[in-house]
Amino acid sequence: MPFSRRITLVAAAAALVGLALPAHAQGADEPPVIRIGTLENGTVNWEIETIRKRGLDQENGFTLQPLILAGNPATQVAMQGGEVDTIVSDFLWVAQQRARGAGFRFLPYSTAVGGVMVRGDSPAQSLADLKGKKIGIAGGPVDKSWLILRAWSRERLGEDLADVTQQVFGAPPMILNAAETGEVDAAINFWHFQAKMQARGMREIMSVETAASDLGLDPSTPLLGYVLRDDWIAANPALAEGLARASRTAKDLLAKDDAAWEELRPIMEAADDAEFEALKAGWRAGIPAHGPVDAENAQQMFATMAELGGEELTGGVATLPEGLFWWPE
Missing domain, CATH: 3.40.190.10 (Periplasmic binding protein-like II)
Structure with missing residues (x-):
């Protein structure tokens, strides 16, 4: 069954069994579920599929359950409405939400830029x-x-x-x-x-x-990350840490194992070998260093972009809010 069809069926099934249940409310004999909002053709699916196919979610005590959504705004709405436990978004959006009291935090996902x-x-x-x-x-x-x-x-x-x-x-x-x-x-x-x-x-x-x-900025500052809620992390610390470990293990695998990429090739929609290799190299280049985000470097990056992007970019946020970046202790 094609990936998009399979993943859509999983999402539909999730809706039927109670999508809004918290992670700890799953059946006693089943690992808790982490629901992630994603796009049908998003590159985040490459990591999601690696985590699921290799059982990295189960190894870390949870089941990763994708919910396919129509676009980035839809993933953000789903996160704001509590329909999913996490999405991948840029730290500027997460900063805006946190500054407005949403309690969102950012776990590094990618540094990829063009x-x-x-x-x-x-x-x-x-x-x-x-x-x-x-x-x-x-x-x-x-x-x-x-x-x-x-x-x-x-x-x-x-x-x-x-x-x-x-x-x-x-x-x-x-x-x-x-x-x-x-x-x-x-x-x-x-x-x-x-x-x-x-x-x-x-x-x-x-x-x-x-x-x-x-410009004196740190290009290793990750612009994209998993979005998590303060209260969800507090209620599910082992799950939050498990997600971070599973993500890192998937990255380490994809960084060096070409065979793992062959498994992903059907969902990558590469037109030919050259495109496949370029996509693989680009994704690998975006793997962030293992460790927490340097908040000071991120603030410098934010200030540079904010000077030209203005309020349309920042949403009125003058400085990155305290506690924006999360990393398991």
Whole structure:
């Protein structure tokens, strides 16, 4: 049975047996369930499937139960409404929710970021060469990669990319297509779409990681993480720690075991071997270091993005709230 079909059936069954039950309310003979909201084609599913197929959830005393949702806003609504125990989201959204009293915390998941891509035959070799050109950007005007690249341009080139280029904003597939067809001269896309672009012969002229380092920021700061609730962690400390261990074990396995990736290939939707290898390399590059997030480094990253993104990005949050980042003791 295809992964998407199987995972959807699991989610449907969960709804029938009482989706809103807390983890400790499961049957006495069954391990407690951790419900995770995810997207049907999201790259988070690669880790979820590895945890479930390898029994890493059972080894750590729980059953990981995916609930397929329609989009990122739907996962956030499900988290806010208590329909799921966790989702994966960026630390800025988690910070906004915590600042508003939601009690959400952030467990590191990925540091994966993209960069600026151009066609293989493009004459552009650096961001300076994009002056007067058209850039396609996935994620909108407050996309985090775009903001860091703008900050780099302002510091190193003395001018804001937003002022000297024309921007086209759109969904990741649209930006990929626009870059391939030459509709835009360069593109900034989500990391897995950038991997597809690279596999199709495009090249990177500036990575967000390099830009962040040049700005004195820590590029190893994870932007994406599992979202957990304070009260859920307090009520289920062993489950929270078990989820962290299972996630880390899955990452360690995928970091070095090519056979584990072959098992995932059917759900990765790679067009060919080159795309498969690029997706695998991109995911591996985003594995965060083992250990807690450096809150001070994260604040510096936040401040850099907030300067250009403004309230549209920050939601009115001036500094990252205390206790935002969680790591098992």
